[in-house]
Amino acid sequence: MNKLWLIIKREYTTRVFKKSFILLTLLVPLGIVAFGVLVGYIMSRNSVQNIHVAISDPQGMIEDSSFKSKKDIDYSLTKESFDQLKTLMKDGQYQAVIEIAPPSNLQETNFKIKVNTDERLDINTSESIKSTISKLYRNYKIKKLNLSDSTINNLDADISLDRHGVFKDDAKISNASNAVGAILGGIMGLLMYIFVLTQGMMVMRSVMEEKMNRIIEVILSSVKPIQLMMGKIIGVGFVGLTQLMIWLIFMPLTGIITGTLFSSRLKPQVVSSMDPNTQKAMEQAADQGLSSILSELGHVHWWFIVPMFLLFFVGGYFLFAAICAAIGSAVGDDQGESQQIMMPFTLLIVMGLYLAMGAIRAPNSSLSVISSFIPFFSPMVMSTRLAFDPPMWQPILALVILILTCIFFAFLAARIYRTGILMYGKKASFKELGKWMFSK
Amino acid sequence: MSILTLDHVCKTYQSQKAVDDVSFSVPRACIYGMLGPNGAGKTTTIRMITGITHPDSGDVFINGNRTNDTIPQEIGYMPEERGLYKKMPVWDHLMYLAQLKGLDESTARKELKEWIERLEMKSWYTKKVEELSKGMTQKAQFIATVIHKPEILILDEPFSGLDPISTNMIKDEITRLKNEGTTIIFSTHRMEQVEEICERMVLINKGRNVLDGNVEEIRKAHRQHLFELVTEDELPRSFPSQFNEVSRNGRKVQFKPDTTTHASDLLKYFLDQNLHVNSFQEIFPSINDIFIQTVENSNRS
Numbered sequence: 001m002n003k004l005w006l007i008i009k010r011e012y013t014t015r016v017f018k019k020s021f022i023l024l025t026l027l028v029p030l031g032i033v034a035f036g037v038l039v040g041y042i043m044s045r046n047s048v049q050n051i052h053v054a055i056s057d058p059q060g061m062i063e064d065s066s067f068k069s070k071k072d073i074d075y076s077l078t079k080e081s082f083d084q085l086k087t088l089m090k091d092g093q094y095q096a097v098i099e100i101a102p103p104s105n106l107q108e109t110n111f112k113i114k115v116n117t118d119e120r121l122d123i124n125t126s127e128s129i130k131s132t133i134s135k136l137y138r139n140y141k142i143k144k145l146n147l148s149d150s151t152i153n154n155l156d157a158d159i160s161l162d163r164h165g166v167f168k169d170d171a172k173i174s175n176a177s178n179a180v181g182a183i184l185g186g187i188m189g190l191l192m193y194i195f196v197l198t199q200g201m202m203v204m205r206s207v208m209e210e211k212m213n214r215i216i217e218v219i220l221s222s223v224k225p226i227q228l229m230m231g232k233i234i235g236v237g238f239v240g241l242t243q244l245m246i247w248l249i250f251m252p253l254t255g256i257i258t259g260t261l262f263s264s265r266l267k268p269q270v271v272s273s274m275d276p277n278t279q280k281a282m283e284q285a286a287d288q289g290l291s292s293i294l295s296e297l298g299h300v301h302w303w304f305i306v307p308m309f310l311l312f313f314v315g316g317y318f319l320f321a322a323i324c325a326a327i328g329s330a331v332g333d334d335q336g337e338s339q340q341i342m343m344p345f346t347l348l349i350v351m352g353l354y355l356a357m358g359a360i361r362a363p364n365s366s367l368s369v370i371s372s373f374i375p376f377f378s379p380m381v382m383s384t385r386l387a388f389d390p391p392m393w394q395p396i397l398a399l400v401i402l403i404l405t406c407i408f409f410a411f412l413a414a415r416i417y418r419t420g421i422l423m424y425g426k427k428a429s430f431k432e433l434g435k436w437m438f439s440k
Numbered sequence: 441m442s443i444l445t446l447d448h449v450c451k452t453y454q455s456q457k458a459v460d461d462v463s464f465s466v467p468r469a470c471i472y473g474m475l476g477p478n479g480a481g482k483t484t485t486i487r488m489i490t491g492i493t494h495p496d497s498g499d500v501f502i503n504g505n506r507t508n509d510t511i512p513q514e515i516g517y518m519p520e521e522r523g524l525y526k527k528m529p530v531w532d533h534l535m536y537l538a539q540l541k542g543l544d545e546s547t548a549r550k551e552l553k554e555w556i557e558r559l560e561m562k563s564w565y566t567k568k569v570e571e572l573s574k575g576m577t578q579k580a581q582f583i584a585t586v587i588h589k590p591e592i593l594i595l596d597e598p599f600s601g602l603d604p605i606s607t608n609m610i611k612d613e614i615t616r617l618k619n620e621g622t623t624i625i626f627s628t629h630r631m632e633q634v635e636e637i638c639e640r641m642v643l644i645n646k647g648r649n650v651l652d653g654n655v656e657e658i659r660k661a662h663r664q665h666l667f668e669l670v671t672e673d674e675l676p677r678s679f680p681s682q683f684n685e686v687s688r689n690g691r692k693v694q695f696k697p698d699t700t701t702h703a704s705d706l707l708k709y710f711l712d713q714n715l716h717v718n719s720f721q722e723i724f725p726s727i728n729d730i731f732i733q734t735v736e737n738s739n740r741s
Contacts (some may be wrong), residue, residue, distance in 0.1 A: 014528060059550065075708050214523030221490040221517040222540040422493065435454065 012237025095410025189356035207328030225418035329420035449498035460647035473638035516590030672716035
């Protein structure tokens, strides 16, 4: 026991007090902020081609006064026909000429608009042009139909669902609770995925390193292989937990920073390119959002979710790490081969992530419920579902199944490990791995 | 009583017999050589002694206690393929290994300080392992092996890659430890080292011990009745046929006389011929010759 502790201590301290660990732990949250900023910037710059477009309107469909050029594409409204504009195009004053004409009847809804240009229009630009022209036609129709602005607005019908419990007294569950569940569940599922995968790989690399630099024989003349394996898995696990804790503290901070940076800058531009209905809904959501989300966060069963999440974290990590240790011991120095053998297990984890993402949208679908009991998926899927108040027996049963699976795999892994770690040269086949598992 | 005894030990890996019935015993406080060609089963044998693997059948006794399924703490083992954690500072590393061997922290610190002094490591014990030269690493590894004062020290090719100065330093330490009562088991291919250092030896081939005993006695038992003379004067063109000249080199000549001829007959002939003899000795076969001969014999049978 004392030796196990020594091994855990070494595995932990050599990693946690390494410069790269400290840097990574601090930089990743910053990196996420930087990433958010970058994505926000890219999103906010609705990049279109920088071209001058003439809208040729010989029949005077549009009143000059009502036309405003947009920021991204430079439009000029003109009464001249395309033939007259051709020379200006040649001079390079315009790169494109769009010909419009009033529709022959107001019932018509599909229009083919001629665009004369030698430029190749990219998707963003075509979409922008289409929406601009569409607005012109819409305004023209509104005017011709003699509709007032208030009449138009009267056509809208915004719906919000107001849920009332019938037999259960849980009136506090509002729309915001779903949003909070989605965010919280998504974060937990993703964290689980990232940690299980990276920590598992760390265990594998460390096992391979010990085997390759041959310290393994020195260590094994002092401790049992199972002690070394367990010490390594537990030690690296604590490293993961440490990082997780630091990030859990940092993440909200970074979230707030990104939020304040972009709530002001990002919204107006993105929103303006959306249609008015969504725009309004978003504004409403934003008004309600923050306060109700904050109040929802107060209602979350933290006392249940946090320990459960940590338990699933430990279980999921342990399961994957044990497999990684076994594979690392069997393959030796061949990184490529280890990746190959890892592939099926990695795929299971990735699949778990997708199931978890599905569980955000439909936490109580039968797919989500069933997959949250399956050991390789449950750490991700169940921790996502935790935020949606599943019946308490479900996480507990899933946890029991996970723990039993862990014990089973740890047992097999230990058998592969103690043989594999001392084998050099010849590569072990799957058949041999099977033999190691069940030999004396 | 022997400190270490192997009694009909076998170990099979999958279908391959790595060790097939090895038995020998090592007396206390002696330097014991373990020889054998590559793949003979030396490493597996050592691993079973150290408890890294366990025998399928047969027993290992240390101080009379059966240690088949345990990791005996009275052993210090330095494997042929050395390895230390590259990123760890020497001091931390040795402290870790010492504690794994069961030393408490303060004893480990005290012992380690002494060793660092003795092996002149003061200037580099804070460095990381990856920054060390090969000789330095070897010293560190040696300390890791002996820091817990093992009764049995198992060294697998301890001098490979060492310069003569470091070799001597380690040799002196081995002798010192032996004089303090440590039993040292030496696994090597370097036969001259066995002749030089070891008192007893065992020769393992194809998973079996084919020869064991006192090194000098083994050499005597394998003597070929071969004599060498060095003279002051020119050698005559030929010698009596029963002398059976084997080789000559300047004024040095070797004979392998038939069984009826005694050594003194050789000497008498030279004196009768008025040849001044500078030296006269029987040539014992080297352990190298014995090794090759025994291995070939056991492979044939």
